Amino acid sequence: MTVHEVEPFNAEPPRSALATSELTPVDAFYSRNHGPVPDVDARTWRLRVDGLVSTPLSLSLDDLRDRFAERTETATLQCAGNRREGLAAVRDIPGEAPWGPTATATASWTGVALADVLAAAGVQDAATDVEFLGADVSDQADPPQEFGGSVPLRKAGMPEVLLAWAMNGEALPAVHGAPLRVVVPGYIGARSVKWVHRVRVTDAPSSNFFQASTYRLLPPDAEVTATPGEGVELGLVAVNSDFLAPDDGSEVPAGPTRVSGYAFAGGDRTVVRVDVSADGGATWTQADLAEQASTWAWRHWHASVEVPQGDVELLARAWDSSAALQPERPEQVWNPKGYVNNSWARLRLHGV
Numbered sequence: 001m002t003v004h005e006v007e008p009f010n011a012e013p014p015r016s017a018l019a020t021s022e023l024t025p026v027d028a029f030y031s032r033n034h035g036p037v038p039d040v041d042a043r044t045w046r047l048r049v050d051g052l053v054s055t056p057l058s059l060s061l062d063d064l065r066d067r068f069a070e071r072t073e074t075a076t077l078q079c080a081g082n083r084r085e086g087l088a089a090v091r092d093i094p095g096e097a098p099w100g101p102t103a104t105a106t107a108s109w110t111g112v113a114l115a116d117v118l119a120a121a122g123v124q125d126a127a128t129d130v131e132f133l134g135a136d137v138s139d140q141a142d143p144p145q146e147f148g149g150s151v152p153l154r155k156a157g158m159p160e161v162l163l164a165w166a167m168n169g170e171a172l173p174a175v176h177g178a179p180l181r182v183v184v185p186g187y188i189g190a191r192s193v194k195w196v197h198r199v200r201v202t203d204a205p206s207s208n209f210f211q212a213s214t215y216r217l218l219p220p221d222a223e224v225t226a227t228p229g230e231g232v233e234l235g236l237v238a239v240n241s242d243f244l245a246p247d248d249g250s251e252v253p254a255g256p257t258r259v260s261g262y263a264f265a266g267g268d269r270t271v272v273r274v275d276v277s278a279d280g281g282a283t284w285t286q287a288d289l290a291e292q293a294s295t296w297a298w299r300h301w302h303a304s305v306e307v308p309q310g311d312v313e314l315l316a317r318a319w320d321s322s323a324a325l326q327p328e329r330p331e332q333v334w335n336p337k338g339y340v341n342n343s344w345a346r347l348r349l350h351g352v
């Protein structure tokens, strides 16, 4: 793992660790934290469901297992800061980790549908949003605050949104949110709140620091302040892709070379095409796309490209089912917090 920060713990795996299987092994799954990993006792832990509901609930893990049907969904998580490195190369982004292309990963998540829990609580007519609060306290907010965020009620009511206690069939590790985390497929990773202990039904988007003041897209010339409501709230993940093999900077035999990577689009959009170029974008080869494990999962892809003698920069770009194409250059999407770098993927190889 490349450890960007020890406390809070922030780390991403080498590209190769994501290349071999559609489901990312748990020990290769990136970790993104804003405070210390909380020590939660699963026996005394309860999930409170309150706010605009007719029957507030307090549920133990056994209650969740006993009262609701178990569901498993394969979903990709992608941090809004994934690939920030490419933006930081354009212009400095102080105070934010220079994430490479692997602050994203895919797991099969097991738990219960949030929709079923909301139905048991009875959502009132005035409700518009559902907020999640985690047990970790982050001093990145002033004063320090629990990590939280919300999604629109219409998303919260979809069957793919889970309260999950397992990933890839194993009990959720502490660093990934044990005993319970939210999984909001198609949304930026920040909405998949770990160590969730409260689900609050509301009539407005969350005023939590990590939604109202950060994870927002500011115009390039904006100053970074913590004023709530500035810029645009991030939600659905934009179409994105990157290379997974070979590694950046590798020496390879000149000639036809197999390259592979991932592509992902949020919301209920899917990846429909990936192009790869070895001549700066003059000509493109369409990559072969692997079957998608679910609507909510990335697509692995591979292609054979002609690598010349010497240095070459390969390009990759994905299209989604709304015909959106990744923008060409990081300069075009640069923003002061370094979110959503979905510019074309670039990989340097040296043909020998």
Ligand code: MTE
Pocket: 029, 030, 031, 032, 033, 034, 035, 077, 078, 079, 080, 133, 134, 135, 136, 147, 148, 175, 176, 177, 188, 189, 190, 191, 192, 193, 194, 195, 196
């Ligand atoms: N939940 C809590 N409680 N605290 C956090 O710091 N980080 C979020 C989200 N959920 C976070 C959280 C962010 S920004 C991302 S990208 C994902 O968790 C990362 O999940 P992972 O660490 O399991 O990969």
Ligand code: MO
Pocket: 032, 078, 079, 080, 081, 188, 189, 190
């Ligand atoms: Mo994130």
